[in-house]
Amino acid sequence: MVIAMATVSEFKFSEFVKSVLWLLFWVILIFSLIVLPIIFVILFYIPEPVINGVRINPYLLLTMLTNPQIGAPLIKATIESTFFKIAVFPGFTFAALFATVLIYAERKVLAKMQLRVGPYHAGREAFWWANSLGGFLQLIADLLKLLGKEIIVPAGADKPIFWAAPVVLVVAAAGLIALIPVAPNWVIADIDVGLLAVFALLGFFPLTTLLASYASNSKYPFIGGLRALYQLISYEIPLILSVLGVVILAGTLNLTGIVNAQNPYWFIILLPIGAVIFFITALAELERIPFDLPEAESEIVAGWLTEYSGMAYGLIQLANYIKMYALSALFVTLFLGGWMGPQIASSIEFFDVTIISAEEANGVTWFAIKTFGIALLMIMMRGINPRIKIDILLRTAWSKLIAIAFINVFIAVALLYLGVVPIAGGA
Amino acid sequence: MGSVSGMLKAIASGSKHLAIRRFTLRYPEQKLKFVGDGYQFDPKEGVGIAGYRGRHILYQDKCTGCQLCSIACEGIAEAIAMVKVDKQYKQNKKGIMPQIDYGKCVFCGLCVDACPFYALFMTDDYELAAYTKEHLIYTPDQLAIKPKYIGTYEIKIDELGAYHDE
Amino acid sequence: MSIKHEDTNTSVPGFHMEGEDRGILTLSVGPQHPGSGHFRLIVKVDGDIIVEALPDPGYVHRGEEKMCEYRNYIQNIPHLERPMIADSCGILYPYVLAVEELINIQVPERAKYIRVIMAEINRCIFELYWLAIYGIFLGHSTMFMWPMADRELLIDLAEMASGARVTHAYFVPGGVRNDLPDNFVEKAVRHLKYFRSRLKEYKDIFYDNPLFQSRTIGVGVLRREDAINLGATGPVLRASGVEHDIRKVEPYDVYDELDFKVITMKEGDSYARAYVPWLEMFESVEIILQALEKMPNGPVRTKLGPNPKGGVAEVFKRVEAARGELAYYIVSDGNPKPYRVKLSVPSFRELPVMAHLLKGAKLADMPSIYWSMNYWPVEADR
Numbered sequence: 001m002v003i004a005m006a007t008v009s010e011f012k013f014s015e016f017v018k019s020v021l022w023l024l025f026w027v028i029l030i031f032s033l034i035v036l037p038i039i040f041v042i043l044f045y046i047p048e049p050v051i052n053g054v055r056i057n058p059y060l061l062l063t064m065l066t067n068p069q070i071g072a073p074l075i076k077a078t079i080e081s082t083f084f085k086i087a088v089f090p091g092f093t094f095a096a097l098f099a100t101v102l103i104y105a106e107r108k109v110l111a112k113m114q115l116r117v118g119p120y121h122a123g124r125e126a127f128w129w130a131n132s133l134g135g136f137l138q139l140i141a142d143l144l145k146l147l148g149k150e151i152i153v154p155a156g157a158d159k160p161i162f163w164a165a166p167v168v169l170v171v172a173a174a175g176l177i178a179l180i181p182v183a184p185n186w187v188i189a190d191i192d193v194g195l196l197a198v199f200a201l202l203g204f205f206p207l208t209t210l211l212a213s214y215a216s217n218s219k220y221p222f223i224g225g226l227r228a229l230y231q232l233i234s235y236e237i238p239l240i241l242s243v244l245g246v247v248i249l250a251g252t253l254n255l256t257g258i259v260n261a262q263n264p265y266w267f268i269i270l271l272p273i274g275a276v277i278f279f280i281t282a283l284a285e286l287e288r289i290p291f292d293l294p295e296a297e298s299e300i301v302a303g304w305l306t307e308y309s310g311m312a313y314g315l316i317q318l319a320n321y322i323k324m325y326a327l328s329a330l331f332v333t334l335f336l337g338g339w340m341g342p343q344i345a346s347s348i349e350f351f352d353v354t355i356i357s358a359e360e361a362n363g364v365t366w367f368a369i370k371t372f373g374i375a376l377l378m379i380m381m382r383g384i385n386p387r388i389k390i391d392i393l394l395r396t397a398w399s400k401l402i403a404i405a406f407i408n409v410f411i412a413v414a415l416l417y418l419g420v421v422p423i424a425g426g427a
Numbered sequence: 428m429g430s431v432s433g434m435l436k437a438i439a440s441g442s443k444h445l446a447i448r449r450f451t452l453r454y455p456e457q458k459l460k461f462v463g464d465g466y467q468f469d470p471k472e473g474v475g476i477a478g479y480r481g482r483h484i485l486y487q488d489k490c491t492g493c494q495l496c497s498i499a500c501e502g503i504a505e506a507i508a509m510v511k512v513d514k515q516y517k518q519n520k521k522g523i524m525p526q527i528d529y530g531k532c533v534f535c536g537l538c539v540d541a542c543p544f545y546a547l548f549m550t551d552d553y554e555l556a557a558y559t560k561e562h563l564i565y566t567p568d569q570l571a572i573k574p575k576y577i578g579t580y581e582i583k584i585d586e587l588g589a590y591h592d593e
Numbered sequence: 594m595s596i597k598h599e600d601t602n603t604s605v606p607g608f609h610m611e612g613e614d615r616g617i618l619t620l621s622v623g624p625q626h627p628g629s630g631h632f633r634l635i636v637k638v639d640g641d642i643i644v645e646a647l648p649d650p651g652y653v654h655r656g657e658e659k660m661c662e663y664r665n666y667i668q669n670i671p672h673l674e675r676p677m678i679a680d681s682c683g684i685l686y687p688y689v690l691a692v693e694e695l696i697n698i699q700v701p702e703r704a705k706y707i708r709v710i711m712a713e714i715n716r717c718i719f720e721l722y723w724l725a726i727y728g729i730f731l732g733h734s735t736m737f738m739w740p741m742a743d744r745e746l747l748i749d750l751a752e753m754a755s756g757a758r759v760t761h762a763y764f765v766p767g768g769v770r771n772d773l774p775d776n777f778v779e780k781a782v783r784h785l786k787y788f789r790s791r792l793k794e795y796k797d798i799f800y801d802n803p804l805f806q807s808r809t810i811g812v813g814v815l816r817r818e819d820a821i822n823l824g825a826t827g828p829v830l831r832a833s834g835v836e837h838d839i840r841k842v843e844p845y846d847v848y849d850e851l852d853f854k855v856i857t858m859k860e861g862d863s864y865a866r867a868y869v870p871w872l873e874m875f876e877s878v879e880i881i882l883q884a885l886e887k888m889p890n891g892p893v894r895t896k897l898g899p900n901p902k903g904g905v906a907e908v909f910k911r912v913e914a915a916r917g918e919l920a921y922y923i924v925s926d927g928n929p930k931p932y933r934v935k936l937s938v939p940s941f942r943e944l945p946v947m948a949h950l951l952k953g954a955k956l957a958d959m960p961s962i963y964w965s966m967n968y969w970p971v972e973a974d975r
Contacts, residue, residue, distance in 0.1 A: 113441055114738035115450045115588070219620065290804055292732055384441035384798055386805050387732030389957045390641070430803035440797035441735070450742045462774045466756045473896035475771030480756040495899075502668030535671035535762045540770065541899065549756075582749055584787045589746065 049077070076355050082188075090182040092174055098371070099321035100139055105372075106379045108135075113383040149310035157307070158215040165212035166308065166315035172204040173319045176326035181256045183339050183363030194255040195247065198330065199240055202285065205323075206232035209294065213304035224303025227390055228287065228294030234397035235284035235291075241405035242277040245412030246334050259338030266337040270415055274408040275335045277401055282327040283378060284397070286320065290385040293393065328374040329367070336370050339363030447588035457591060458578035465550035466536050470543045480536045482552040483527055485570040488516060489546040492523040499541035506531035507538060512567050524567035530560050551576040617644060622959070624652045632970035634963065638956055646951035648944050650973050657975040661934040666692050666901055669934075671762045676938070677972040680719035681761045682711045683914035684938075684972070687921040690845055691910040692766040695903035695925055698895055704768030705846040706888040710781075711754060711763060712912075713877040713884075714747050717788075719915035720870045721747075723967065727867060728799065730960040731808060736799050743791045746784045753777055766901065768894035778885055785878050792874055800868060809863035813950045813962040816861060823946045826939045827917025827967060828869045833861035839913035850887070853880050863958075866965040900929040916940060916967040940973035 048055045056064075056074075064074045078084055085091055104119075111118030119135025153162060179194050179201075181187035191197055206229050213225020247253060249270065250261040268275045284291040294303040305316055332338060345365045347358035356364075388396075452459065463478040497507040509523040516522075525538075525547070539547050552574035557563050579593045622634040633649040657676055661669050673688055674681040686708070693700060721740040728736025748758050754773050755763035763769055799805055815825065820833040830837055838855045840848045856872045858865040903925045911920035917939030924933040943966045950962050 109445075110734070112449065113444050114735050115444065115447060115742050116738060117449055117451045117453070120453065219618075289732055289734075380438065380441055383735050384437045385733065385802065386728070386736070386808065388804055389808055389955075391955070391957075392807050433801050433803040433806070436797045437802045440794065444794075450745070462753055462776070466771070468771075474768075474892065474894045477754065477771045477774040478756055479752070499668070499899075502664035503671055533671055533760065534757060535760070536756065536770075537667065537671065537762075582746065582784070584783060589742075589787060 072355070079355060085186070085188050086178070090180070090186055091177060091188055095174065095177045095322050095325055096318070098325045098368075099318065101372075102321055102325060102375050103139055104136060105376065106382075107138075109376065109379050110383050113380070143314065146311050146314040151310040151312050152307075154217055154307050156217045158217070161211050161215040162307075163312075165208055165215065166312045166319070168204065168208050169212075169319035170315050170322070172201055172208070173322040173326060175201045176323065176330075179255060180326065180329045180333055181259060181338060182329075182367050183360040184256075186360065186364070187256060190256060191254070193253045195243065195253045195258070198255075199236070202236065202239075205285070206236075209304055212308075216304070216307040218307055220306050221304045224294045224306070228304050230390065231284060231287070231291060231293055231393060231397075234394055235281045235401075238277055238397060238401035238405050239281040239285065241402060242274045242281065242408060243334060244405075245271045245274045245408045248409070248412045248416060255333055259333055259340065262337045262340065266335065266340075268335040271335070271408060271412060273404060273411070275331070277405050277408065278331060278335065279374075279377075281397075281401065282331060283381060284393075286324050286327060286378075288324070288378060289382045290388045291393065292387050293390055324375060324378065325371065328371045328378065331374050332367065332370040336374070339367045341366035341370075448590040450588070450590055452580060452591040457580040458576075459591075460578045460581045461551050465548055466539060467548045468536075468539045468542065470545070475536075475540065478549065479551050479553075480534050480549050481576075482529070482550050482555060482565075482574060483539070483570055484548050484550050484573060485524065485567055486546045486548075487512075487514070487524065487567065487571050488518075489544050490516075490519060490524050490567075491544055491546075492519045492521045493543070494523075495541045495543065496525050496538035496547055499538050500532075503535060503537060504531045504533050506533075510567065525570075526567060527565050527570060529555050529563045529565060550574050551578070616640070620956075630968075630970045632968070632973075634959075636951070636956070636959065641955050641957070643951050643954050643956060643959065646948050648948055650941070650944065650970065652974065653971050654974040658934050658936055661931060663930065665929040666696075666766060666931065667897075667899075669931075670765060671760070673934075673936075674760065674762060675971075676936075676975050677719075677914070677969060678759055679722050679969075680715045680915045681759065682708075682715040682764060683719070683912070684919060685762075685764050686712055686845075686914070687910040687912040687919055688923075688934075689764045689766050690912070691908040691921045691923050692901075692903075694908050694910065695906060695923060696766060696897075696901045697903070698767050698897065698901075700768050700846075700895065701892045702847075702889050703772075703891040704893045706884050707754070707769050707773060707893060708764060709846050709848065709851070710881050710884050710888075711751065711761070711769070713881050714751055715761075716915040717874050717877050718744055718747050718751070720874055723870065723915075723964075724795070724867075727964050730964050731805065733799065733805070736795070739791070739795070743788055746788050750777070750781050750784055753780070765894065765897070767897045768892070770894065772893045781885060782882065785881060789875065789878050792871065792878075795871065800871070806864065808958075809867060809961055809965075810860075812863045812958045813866075813954060813965065814860070814862045815946065815950060819949065820861065820946070823949060824942050825917075825946045826942055827913075827915075828873065829866055829917070829943060829946065829966060831855065831857045832865035832869045834859045839911055839918055843911065845910075845912060847884070851880050851883050863961045863965045902927060902929045911937075914939065916969065916972075917942070936975055938972045938975065940967065940969045943968055944973070 043058075048057055050056070054060070061074075064070050079089075087093060107118040117134075119138035122135050122141050123137030124134040153159060176198060178188040179191065179198055181190075189197075209228045209232065210225050213221040213228070216222075246258060246267050249267065250258040252258065252261070287294050305313065308316060339362075341362065343358070343362050345358065345361040347361055348356040461479040463476070465484070466478040466480045467476040468474075469476065492509065494509055497509055500507040506528045507525045508528070510526045511522050512519075512524045534549075536549055539549055550573065554576075555563070580591045581593075582589055583592045616639050618638045620636045620638055622636055624631050624633055631653045633652060635647040635649055636643055637645045637647075657673070660672065664672060669688070670685060674685045677684040721744040725737045725740040725744075728734070728740075751761060752758045754777060755761040755770070815829070815833045817834045820830050820835060825833070834857055836855050836857050839845075840853075841855055853876045856869050856876065858869055905925065905927050907922070907924050909920065909922045911918055913919075919939060920937040922933075922935040922937070923931050926932045947963060947966045947968065950966075951959065954962060
């Protein structure tokens with residue numbers, strides 16, 4: 001074995017000049033071949049945006065960026081642009097932040113119910129004034145840990161599906177967020193058949209779970225994947241049926257329209273049974289305790305996600321928590337009146353230009369409060385229940401829940417024809 | 428339905444526990460208090476005195492080098508070896524004293540029971556972590572130092588639950 | 594039970610299909626499994642029904658009984674408490690009783706009361722640990738945390754008395770090693786009263802929870818005749834309706850002066866096997882409170898020489914530990930070291946019962962049946 005000693009080379013000026021020239025060569029090459037054409041394309045082919053009837057050319061843009069008073073309409077236009085809605089609010093970043101807060105709240109609330117402290121040390125210096133808020137940065141620590149781990153692909157696994165499955169799960173969960181209205185004009189995709197699109201997206205999850213478990217090529221994921229398939233498919237039917245009553249009363253499948261139809265009374269007062277069934281089946285769709293079979297730790301090591309490690313596991317957990325946010329938000333939209341509530345928030349103004357109007361801010365606040373409340377209820381259900389068995393799970397879904405959901409539909413029809421609720425808008 | 432009432436009772440119990448105090452002891456800011464000074468043994472009476480069985484303490488002015496502690500440990504963990512010490516004591520003709528390897532010791536205290544000269548007791552100190560195995564072997568001079576352990580927290584019970592406090 | 598591993602030719606790793614019956618899957622709920630402890634259970638599954646279960650103990654066999662022959666009677670004490678460290682006074686109790694009979698030594702009254710108190714505290718410590726793991730096997734994380742927190746109350750008491758939290762090494766032939774400290778009695782009464790109120794909380798969230806009941810009622814029913822024939826012991830036996838408790842049948846130390854009930858239930862399913870230890874903990878608290886009141890003052894240890902030895906004799910003593918009947922059979926030939934120590938543990942005797950109950954059950958019932966058997970792998974393998 002040769003042990004190589006690192007030699008310190010002497011400084012030669014010619015070598016230095018040669019390296020600088022080499023660097024300069026590459027910079028000029030990339031600049032002229034890639035960056036300049038991009039700038040020319042942007043300047044020549046993309047039309048100048050029009051904000052408030054004023055055409056923005058680059059000089060005006062630079063002025064607006066440096067002088068906030070003139071630039072306030074720019075901020076408003078950015079917030080209302082589609083890209084901002086998809087990426088930041090109410091899109092992916094908002095969902096990811098909400099999921100983060102949910103993970104922290106779950107660990108702390110569960111810990112308090114179990115008479116212990118949850119995450120405690122990470123970030124405690126920042127929150128020295130609130131002893132029970134320690135551990136806020138624990139999620140960042142876990143994220144960094146997962147990013148640093150090796151993703152081990154088992155031998156004989158089906159590689160394209162193995163790698164694609166977590167990504168598809170996150171994409172499908174994020175797709176659910178695009179449909180949910182957060183405030184009167186704040187919905188990314190205002191489709192007329194919004195509710196149907198939600199259920200179409202929910203159909204992705206059983207399929208992807210099964211493919212992920214098959215692609216792992218191992219015994220325990222195989223059993224877990226089959227159990228997940230049974231559970232997710234069986235619980236989609238009561239989920240759809242429980243929402244049928246809401247659609248009958250609201251008269252439209254558009255989610256914004258459903259929220260607007262809850263004007264005097266929220267649907268949870270008129271259809272409590274439907275709300276309870278929706279909650280239970282949403283817990284089953286999320287694979288949370290008590291419907292935790294596909295990840296039952298003590299019987300089948302970790303179910304269908306046994307073979308996923310590192311960031312693939314992190315993506316699956318992210319998809320789970322975004323799905324939890326999405327289904328809680330859906331519950332709030334369908335049964336708890338969406339964004340409606342007494343006016344407690346004021347508008348956000350920036351140099352005399354209203355960026356977010358008062359009712360929008362109010363809507364967002366109430367929506368966040370209600371969604372967080374429903375998510376807390378889901379967390380509490382986790383704290384007090386053991387896991388349910390597979391045969392009781394299937395029996396409950398197919399016989400009891402479908403029957404109760406049908407009773408709910410009859411109640412909705414009866415409410416409509418007895419004139420308690422006015423027949424709402426045509427579509 | 429019986430199951431609905433059962434589930435509601437479980438939810439009520441879970442919510443009630445959100446108001447009960449947390450039980451955790453936040454070590455290392457909070458350390459447990461022990462009764463007394465450590466486990467000791469009185470060879471005249473033949474009975475021990477209650478205390479925590481932590482690290483040993485060796486009173487060098489009483490140890491005679493009789494090796495009874497080492498012989499007692501031979502069947503248990505073989506953690507005590509007799510080594511020569513530099514300082515000469517009047518009662519210790521052979522000039523040997525016990526050296527304890529805490530990588531092997533199981534803290535059972537039977538060596539304390541075996542000593543007939545009131546020389547080997549145990550103390551409250553349990554924080555013996557080290558980076559290498561050699562650092563875990565405590566020589567007689569290291570064992571003679573009395574450790575400083577400040578522990579003030581114990582379990583207190585009030586109507587909001589049990590918790591650890593000073 | 595001989596175990597044949599048939600490695601039939603298969604191209605997919607991880608699947609063992611039997612030769613003739615291609616529907617049977619052999620699962621190894623092995624030592625590296627979150628649901629089994631250090632114990633391999635080979636389970637043959639047909640769909641969801643377990644066709645046959647073959648327990649395969651021996652993963653943590655250390656040769657405890659042979660190692661006892663190289664140590665004298667006092668040096669054996671920290672050695673023999675290790676197979677069942679969570680209930681260390683329970684596994685040491687018959688040993689000290691047997692050695693006392695061998696050496697022919699009397700035990701003072703106060704020492705007997707202290708031994709009973711520590712044995713009952715250890716019984717509660719083990720039962721709480723057992724309940725905690727039962728909760729986590731069924732996915733109930735709250736039921737894992739609450740018993741572990743309440744266990745701390747009792748471990749605090751044990752640490753005050755003996756000096757160590759778990760590895761007590763407190764009993765010696767002739768009594769106990771040291772007297773209780775001064776504030777033990779009032780602290781014990783305070784802790785035990787709070788502990789009793791905490792035990793009552795388990796009913797709402799665990800025993801009355803319809804999801805828990807659906808998983809354990811009617812699962813793994815052990816009939817009375819089968820329990821007696823297969824040799825079940827401890828809470829498993831009492832949950833099937835047989836009223837047999839060594840503390841009443843062959844009372845040792847001062848159990849005949851204390852007043853307590855023997856808990857039995859008729860059903861014999863997993864729910865009964867989970868319910869009986871909970872009720873037994875209430876009885877244990879009763880026993881401890883009575884013993885604390887009745888305890889006389891006096892010495893706690895009869896003085897013993899450094900190398901005690903008995904004559905050429907054989908002794909057999911048994912005790913009701915937390916899991917069942919634990920017995921020692923010691924053969925001595927007059928030397929300070931025993932000639933042979935045979936340790937008969939309840940966990941090993943539950944293995945045929947486990948295999949009998951698992952046959953025909955569903956795979957999802959396996960954790961519930963397996964853990965309700967009170968099986969402790971380290972103790973069974975010794």
